[in-house]
Amino acid sequence: MSASSIKTIISSYSAQVDAQLESILPLASGPAEPLFAAMRYSVFNGGKRLRPALCFAAAEAICSSDSNTAKVAAALEMIHAYSLIHDDLPAMDDDDLRRGKPTCHIQFDEATAILAGDGLQSLAFQQLCGLSEVAPSIVVELISMLSRLGGCSGMVAGQAIDLAATGTALDLEQLKVMHAHKTGALIEASVLMGAVATAQASAQQLAALSEFARAIGLAFQIQDDILDVESSTELLGKQQGSDATNQKSTYTSILGLEQARSEADALYRRSMQALDCFADKAESLRAIASFIVQRRH
């Protein structure tokens, strides 16, 4: 698949999830207006919508995506957005810029940013309760996955591990554990939830998708570390070289640039193998995976 057709696919998914997010997060008035403004600001800040794209593509690997896929994708994006808001706070990474724009606590204030994150998390679960024409047992399975992989057994634990590691050098194994939680868990949730929401995924298919997601999730993070060394602040929309400045352990600091690249390649190949059982149905997943390892920002 060509680079331009990959972009076309991702754009089409983005349009669907954006329409859904627009309907959940309308412009608000009334006394809680700043809260809703901050939630909208953070959700519509030019993100790549990678998790929604994985969710749609996974649904298509099983059968096809539908309006429920967009709702599940919106829930995932809200969890992602809330985690970025809290991660950027002064007490956490203290970042002023995100995708070239002021972070939520800079644009609004710290208290509003904390609440906007809290509100987005609960709204994600509320959103999943509104799925239509799907058995309640499927809804419970989706909420269970999102709360586990997006919570203190997954993403939130990853943030805590990252925090505890500040100022200490991690070895490769510790770095993998951290990233498997911090970014990997929600990427896995995106793929699995897209499949589960179709109500047609077999245990075997879910196991294959899980293997795909874990490999590509780690490759995503390695590519992030490579870009932090290689790219420019302008392209990244955040300070280039910030990992080195903050003395963070990264794949490039532990493995060096060349070996980090070959590790990302190996993970990409492993993710492709995991998709073999889906044959042509996984074309979009393959396209997104190659986008992940080839992206320049």
Added chain:
Amino acid sequence: MSASSIKTIISSYSAQVDAQLESILPLASGPAEPLFAAMRYSVFNGGKRLRPALCFAAAEAICSSDSNTAKVAAALEMIHAYSLIHDDLPAMDDDDLRRGKPTCHIQFDEATAILAGDGLQSLAFQQLCGLSEVAPSIVVELISMLSRLGGCSGMVAGQAIDLAATGTALDLEQLKVMHAHKTGALIEASVLMGAVATAQASAQQLAALSEFARAIGLAFQIQDDILDVESSTELLGKQQGSDATNQKSTYTSILGLEQARSEADALYRRSMQALDCFADKAESLRAIASFIVQRRH
């Protein structure tokens, strides 16, 4: 019912919810250990377990409480605990003491406190997914209630309204709207979810419980404001007179002490009337309501 038997009832509910919380939040080891320590610290800090008590008592008003009631009560208490952690943060109320002990961000650090709150929120939803012997449609209804009333349509909106009101004088109507969201919504969720989890509550019973909860929720807040004027720092476990110091609009600042008392009494009577249809089954709810308006801290 005598004051001592009310305490006995609340203690028995507390013991059940504490056992449940203990099983969900075990002492952790491993790289995310500080996160789990902070979550435990905040959940087990001597809270009155008022929301769990309302949840149990509402289940008994419908039929009886069981192990699912304890799980629902634990989810409610985790949402309550997360909201207190975030509310105490320097960017929010900047409180160093909670129930006479250092607040989470003082005992640990700000970043860990933010993550502990985030983790408790997701764990509450995860917990509800684990209800047994109840139809998945009931689980979805419970999660829908908790995400709506505990989220940006309820409690989180209340925090945002409170925040936006800082430094401005609220009138009585605005104050009621703020509290109906900030504390009222989760009290309503506690009562409704206890009833819904029994799978036997009729729409009429839920409407009566909702009316009860709204009245007693507001009475709770008025009593809080009265205690802030009348009680001592020692009894409250937090700075007495802090509302006046922070120039917050309160029921006592708007209505005066005497009228605030008679408003609380009127709401108490309204809450009792709402329970008439439950006859003897609502004895525990009545006891908790009278505890709420009579408490001294």
